[in-house]
Each structure stands twice: as structure tokens, then as C-alpha cells.
Amino acid sequence: MAEESFAPIFDSLGTTSSRPIRTPKTAELVALRLRRMIVDGELTDGDRLPHEVELMEHFSVSRPTLREAVRVLEAERLVEVRRGSRSGARVCVPGPEIVARPASLLLELSGATVADVLVVRQAIEPHAxxxxxxxxxxxxxxxxxxxxxxxxxxxxxxNKLSAGAAAFHLRLVQLCGNATLSLLAGMMHEIFERHMEAVTAQKSLVDREKYEASYQLLVRSCRRLIKLLRAGDVDATYDHWQQHVTVSRASLLVGHESTQVRDILN
Known part of the structure; x- marks a missing residue:
């Protein structure tokens, strides 16, 4: 009876039902435990992992197994190992840069444009x-x-207004307390900064008055933002920054409507 009741379930799984479930390697389990310690804050940025002998005893594993586990974390850029050093592996908690480059590559391969990136910025920052x-x-x-x-x-x-402006935009999102928005902003930061650098550099060389006007407008708008933030006026803050990024997007896209991400990063 039991076999008959389970038969349809196994049939629905198709050929995958005949595949054995892979048991994680011991090194993967050790890496999982160490990764969890980093995520939970038991190991923080800059901490040294305990000596090999201590870790081997703690996890009851061999030296090759432990070193394989550390290599897994090193590949994930969660630890840094200096070859030939007796100090062992050091924890290095990554920032958005760990995904920024792969994300940028995917955007390049997909033919994404600067306009696409600025739309994302326009969606993120007012909410932040x-x-x-x-x-x-x-x-x-x-x-x-x-x-x-x-x-x-x-x-x-x-003559690097782009760097200061881009840093302000990024920090605004980082301070909002939403880790997901911060990660997305960090991923887009390099693309945004490089494009803004190209646009503002052109203005500073070709039309100094426009460069000066851009600077004055940026400062006035940012100071208005601070005033609204201090007042705790949630709706007015959103509306003001929505208008800011909308105007900024229009300015940054003039003559660059079809510029692709790969044109900026290469």
C-alpha cells in the first residue's frame, strides 16, 4: 500500500529520482561553519583564524581537509591567505565591490546602456x-x-566634481539602513561615477560656466535635502530627491542616450 501511494510522487520526479543525493564533503562542512561564524559576527573583519592545529582539533579534521575549507572561503573572498606567512588566514568581510565587477560584466555583455543604470538609480535613491x-x-x-x-x-x-557627487549619492543610500538598497547602489557606483566624470570633465574644459552652474545646483539641492531630513519630512524628502535624480538623469544623458556600459568601463 505504501509503495503504491509513493509511486506517483517518484514518477513525477522523472529521471532525477534515480540520481543519488550528494553528501557534502567534510571540507565544505567546515567552510560552512566558518562562513556562518563570519556572518554571525563571531569572526569580524581583520580577525585572524585560529592556528591550523587548533582548527584541526576543533573540527576533528586533517590538515588537507582544513586547507581545502580555507581555500573555499578564499575563493569567496571571505578570507585572505598570505602564502609563506605564519600568521594564517585573515578574515576580510567584502563590500559591494565583490559583486560590482561581475554585475558590470553582465551589464556589458547584455548591452545595457547608461540610461538603464540611471533608471535604477532613480528608483533607489528617493526611497533611500x-x-x-x-x-x-x-x-x-x-x-x-x-x-x-x-x-x-x-x-x-x-576638477573632480563627479567623485564628490557620486560619493554623496552612495553614502545617502548606505545610511538609509536598508542593506539591499545599499548593495544595489554599491554595484552601480563605479558605472555612475565614471560616466559622471566624463560628462563633468567635458563641461569643465569646454564650458566653465556650465560646470560652475552644475556645482552650485548640486550644493543647493543637497543642502535642501539635509534640511528636509532634519525636519523628518518624509514625503517632502522623497519628492525633492525624486526631482533631483530626475533632473540629474536628464542632464547626464544629453548626448549619451545610447552610450553603453562597456563604453564606460573599457
Whole structure:
């Protein structure tokens, strides 16, 4: 009776039902445990893994198995191993850059344009600004204000306005408290900064008045944003930054409507 009741289930699985379930290798299980320790914060950025002998005893594994586990984490860029060093492996918690390059490559291969990237930015940043207005602290607002008063003017004077502006946009999202939005912004950061650099560099060389006007507009808009953030005006913050990124997108796309991501990164 039991065999008859289970038969349709196995039949629905098709040929895959005859494939054995792979048992994880011991090294994979050790890597899983160490990875979990990093994710849970038991091991933090810069920490050294315990000595090989200690880890071998702790996990009851051989040296080759342990080294294979460490190689798995090294391939994931969760640890850094200096060959020939007796200090062992060091934990290095990755940032958005770990996925930024593969993501950029996929965008290049798909023929994505700068317009595509700016649409993503336009979708992310106003929501991040809204979240920041809702949950942000004076310390976070002060950090953004300092960037407006110091970093952006310094980048402007060095004819690198793009670097200061891009950093402000990225930090705004990072401070909103949403890890997913921060990751997406980090992935797009290099593309956005490089394109903005090309556009602003052209303005600074060809039309200094337009370069100056762009700088003044950026500073006024960012200061308005800080004022709204401090007031906790969620809706006005969203509306203002939505308008900011919309105007910015239009400006950055003039003459670059069909520019592809690969044209920027190569």
C-alpha cells in the first residue's frame, strides 16, 4: 500500500529520482561553519583564524581537509591567505565591490546602456532618502552635511566634481539602513561615477560656466535635502530627491542616450 501511494510522487520526479543525493564533503562542512561564524559576527573583519592545529582539533579534521575549507572561503573572498606567512588566514568581510565587477560584466555583455543604470538609480535613491528621513539620526545627517561643506567643494576645486557627487549619492543610500538598497547602489557606483566624470570633465574644459552652474545646483539641492531630513519630512524628502535624480538623469544623458556600459568601463 505504501509503495503504491509513493509511486506517483517518484514518477513525477522523472529521471532525477534515480540520481543519488550528494553528501557534502567534510571540507565544505567546515567552510560552512566558518562562513556562518563570519556572518554571525563571531569572526569580524581583520580577525585572524585560529592556528591550523587548533582548527584541526576543533573540527576533528586533517590538515588537507582544513586547507581545502580555507581555500573555499578564499575563493569567496571571505578570507585572505598570505602564502609563506605564519600568521594564517585573515578574515576580510567584502563590500559591494565583490559583486560590482561581475554585475558590470553582465551589464556589458547584455548591452545595457547608461540610461538603464540611471533608471535604477532613480528608483533607489528617493526611497533611500525617505527611509533616512524616517529613521536617520543627527550624526548621520551631520556626516552628509560635512560632505556637502567639505568633500564636494574639494572635489569641485580639483576638477573632480563627479567623485564628490557620486560619493554623496552612495553614502545617502548606505545610511538609509536598508542593506539591499545599499548593495544595489554599491554595484552601480563605479558605472555612475565614471560616466559622471566624463560628462563633468567635458563641461569643465569646454564650458566653465556650465560646470560652475552644475556645482552650485548640486550644493543647493543637497543642502535642501539635509534640511528636509532634519525636519523628518518624509514625503517632502522623497519628492525633492525624486526631482533631483530626475533632473540629474536628464542632464547626464544629453548626448549619451545610447552610450553603453562597456563604453564606460573599457
Amino acid at each position: 532618502a525617505r527611509l533616512l528621513a524616517l529613521t536617520g539620526s543627527d550624526t548621520e545627517f551631520d556626516e552628509l552635511a560635512r560632505m556637502i561643506d567639505e568633500d564636494i567643494p574639494a572635489s569641485y576645486l580639483a
